[in-house]
Amino acid sequence: MNTFKQNYLTNLIGTQEAVDSLANMEKARLLVVSDSHGNFNSLKTIVQEFGSECDGMIFCGDGIEDIARLVEIAESVPPVLGVVEGNNDPDTYPINDECIKVPLSCSLIAAGHNVFFTHGHRYSLYEGLDGMKEVASNIGCDAVLFGHTHVCFSALTSGNIFVLNPGSCSRPRQGQPSVFAILEVEKGKGYNDAVFYQVVPGERKTFVPELVIF
Numbered sequence: 001m002n003t004f005k006q007n008y009l010t011n012l013i014g015t016q017e018a019v020d021s022l023a024n025m026e027k028a029r030l031l032v033v034s035d036s037h038g039n040f041n042s043l044k045t046i047v048q049e050f051g052s053e054c055d056g057m058i059f060c061g062d063g064i065e066d067i068a069r070l071v072e073i074a075e076s077v078p079p080v081l082g083v084v085e086g087n088n089d090p091d092t093y094p095i096n097d098e099c100i101k102v103p104l105s106c107s108l109i110a111a112g113h114n115v116f117f118t119h120g121h122r123y124s125l126y127e128g129l130d131g132m133k134e135v136a137s138n139i140g141c142d143a144v145l146f147g148h149t150h151v152c153f154s155a156l157t158s159g160n161i162f163v164l165n166p167g168s169c170s171r172p173r174q175g176q177p178s179v180f181a182i183l184e185v186e187k188g189k190g191y192n193d194a195v196f197y198q199v200v201p202g203e204r205k206t207f208v209p210e211l212v213i214f
Contacts, residue, residue: 002077006100018079023109028055032181034147035168036063042169045201051076060147061086061119068095082106086119112187120146133161152179152209154194162191169199179207
């Protein structure tokens, strides 16, 4: 259940109690979604199926209007929600009579892990991930989550920084299906690989991406 009230110190959506609880958990489960591009039904399917089982949710941009409509199913939305601005999103948006800020990048702490997330369009993604990784490392983050390419993958990279793109839940590319990711983290331990799921109502159908070239 999410209150859909923004914490203006962190830009996260949810109570300070929920944010602190997520940070201090021994294990946490994050729902990671991106690039819905107006397909609210796809986002709704994901959140209704998986949201109540997760401790936090990260949306990596391009679909803030769909995120705003999640108030209709607030009981299924994880208690901490992080949202960033995609290249097709505004930097503010009304949710529940409140104008929330939609930052270009953000971070949250889950089970002791500091997670940086952004859409990625400002970081020359198609030339590599070094720009995002450098920003994340400079603010003490050990993971980078991003969208924009519409191609899912995850990897542990140089500098021991975990990177994850959940793909697009609406407009996939490179022959991939519409997908999203579940990322489980544990305090004091490294990252396990994310699990990708296809957007199929009533089914839990996983997807294993092939080598990604973007």
